[in-house]
Amino acid sequence: MKVQLLGTGSADGWPNAFCTCASCGAARTSGVIRGQTSALIDDRLLIDCGPEVPAAATRHGAELSGIRTLLITHGHPDHVGPAALLFRHWAGRGDPLDVYAPDAVLDQLRPWIGPDDAVHLHPVTAGDRFACDGFVVQALAATHGDATIGEAVLFDVTASDGARLLYATDTGPLSDATIAAVADAAFDVVLLEETFGDFLEHGTQHLDLATFPDQLRRLRAVGAVTDSTDVVAVHLSHHNPVDLYRRLAPWGARVVADGTVLRLGSSAVDARPAAPHRTLVLGGARSGKSRYAESLLAAAEHVTYIATAPPRPGDDEWAARVAEHRTRRPDHWTTVETGDVATVLLDASRGDLLLVDCFTLWLTRVMDDAGAWSGDLTLIDKQIDRLVDAWRATQAQVVAVSNEVGQGVVPATPSGRLFRDTQGRLNAAIARDSDDVVLMVAGRPVPL
Ligand SMILES: [Zn+2]
Numbered sequence: 420m421k422v423q424l425l426g427t428g429s430a431d432g433w434p435n436a437f438c439t440c441a442s443c444g445a446a447r448t449s450g451v452i453r454g455q456t457s458a459l460i461d462d463r464l465l466i467d468c469g470p471e472v473p474a475a476a477t478r479h480g481a482e483l484s485g486i487r488t489l490l491i492t493h494g495h496p497d498h499v500g501p502a503a504l505l506f507r508h509w510a511g512r513g514d515p516l517d518v519y520a521p522d523a524v525l526d527q528l529r530p531w532i533g534p535d536d537a538v539h540l541h542p543v544t545a546g547d548r549f550a551c552d553g554f555v556v557q558a559l560a561a562t563h564g565d566a567t568i569g570e571a572v573l574f575d576v577t578a579s580d581g582a583r584l585l586y587a588t589d590t591g592p593l594s595d596a597t598i599a600a601v602a603d604a605a606f607d608v609v610l611l612e613e614t615f616g617d618f619l620e621h622g623t624q625h626l627d628l629a630t631f632p633d634q635l636r637r638l639r640a641v642g643a644v645t646d647s648t649d650v651v652a653v654h655l656s657h658h659n660p661v662d663l664y665r666r667l668a669p670w671g672a673r674v675v676a677d678g679t680v681l682r683l684g685s686s687a688v689d690a691r692p693a694a695p696h697r698t699l700v701l702g703g704a705r706s707g708k709s710r711y712a713e714s715l716l717a718a719a720e721h722v723t724y725i726a727t728a729p730p731r732p733g734d735d736e737w738a739a740r741v742a743e744h745r746t747r748r749p750d751h752w753t754t755v756e757t758g759d760v761a762t763v764l765l766d767a768s769r770g771d772l773l774l775v776d777c778f779t780l781w782l783t784r785v786m787d788d789a790g791a792w793s794g795d796l797t798l799i800d801k802q803i804d805r806l807v808d809a810w811r812a813t814q815a816q817v818v819a820v821s822n823e824v825g826q827g828v829v830p831a832t833p834s835g836r837l838f839r840d841t842q843g844r845l846n847a848a849i850a851r852d853s854d855d856v857v858l859m860v861a862g863r864p865v866p867l
């Protein structure tokens with residue numbers, strides 16, 4: 420199966436022509452221009468055809484003369500540009516074209532079909548399965564659509580070579596029924612919408628950077644997405660961050676430029692980003708480091724959260740902080756409360772996912788237990804060596820959080836200075852054996 424993405428943008432594209440935001444500015448400067456989302460399969464099956472799509476095909480070196488099948492997801496105007504049928508007529512194309520779409524979309528197309536055009540309209544509703552031109556297509560229920568545009572569907576397309584694609588835009592979080600309908604699909608490629616980026620209060624039937632990884636997690640849990648699935652985010656709007664590729668990589672997803680050709684089973688899969696084995700997330704207080712570390716694992720089904728905080732009986736403010744962290748963690752994560760992080764790291768198996776939050780509380784706990792605040796670091800150094808050895812040896816994919824404490828004024832007390840210096844040494848030792856190190860500043864990750 421050859422898949423060419425004729426567009427990867429939202430209705431208004433990214434950049435939005437009318438917008439002066441930083442994201443649109445960066446897209447303009449770098450020349451990464453995204454138009455309405457559409458996919459051309461094997462040069463003869465087209466999914467979605469917004470008004471920009473025919474011209475986009477030309478710009479990206481594709482021809483639409485060979486199209487025999489057109490699948491349209493729903494009636495929003497960025498997915499249906501009926502004038503394409505008139506352009507096809509002007510080109511004298513007399514060969515048949517089969518169009519599969521929900522009823523309301525077919526109503527939009529009818530006035531644009533000439534009396535002698537061999538265009539055949541087939542109404543589609545979620546759950547329908549049909550064969551067309553060597554493909555087998557299953558329509559799935561999208562979480563999208565309303566009384567004004569009618570039903571919205573997604574398409575699960577299998578080519579004659581067995582390659583299988585999920586075209587999943589536009590939709591909000593999928594229903595359990597739709598997830599169940601693709602169980603064990605082991606798609607070769609999933610084109611999954613991610614319209615709204617970090618703008619989470621959009622109140623629309625679309626995905627964003629909070630719901631996208633969770634959608635991916637659910638698709639993984641049922642075997643629809645596997646380690647060899649190429650997951651490409653589409654329907655991207657200017658609400659997305661400039662460094663979107665970096666945000667998607669830990670979830671095993673990526674972005675590609677408009678016009679990109681995915682050849683399933685070869686280059687597409689080779690290009691998949693591999694999640695780093697050991698990631699250290701540093702930052703000051705309230706820099707967003709815990710939230711960022713958690714987001715790196717948001718697309719994973721099983722995560723073990725290692726809480727290193729020593730118990731602090733009678734400290735209400737502390738209890739409130741711990742409770743806030745706990746409510747943010749997904750229910751399907753497992754929490755282990757321990758000061759013995761080294762043993763957890765060493766006991767973990769390949770494929771386990773661990774989040775350690777954090778090495779600063781761990782160090783506090785170890786120094787408390789060893790009575791080291793007066794300055795005898797013999798026991799502490801042993802513990803640090805043991806932790807660093809375990810960090811280096813662990814089979815697990817692990818993300819750890821630690822505080823960057825060296826940037827304020829010199830602490831007034833000897834114990835404060837001792838802690839600052841020991842924390843600095845610990846961070847440097849862990850960073851030396853990390854595959855990825857990030858410093859959080861003002862909620863933004865800075866790769867080191
Ligand atoms: Zn759309």
Ligand SMILES: [Zn+2]
Pocket residue numbers: 493495563589
């Ligand atoms: Zn839509």
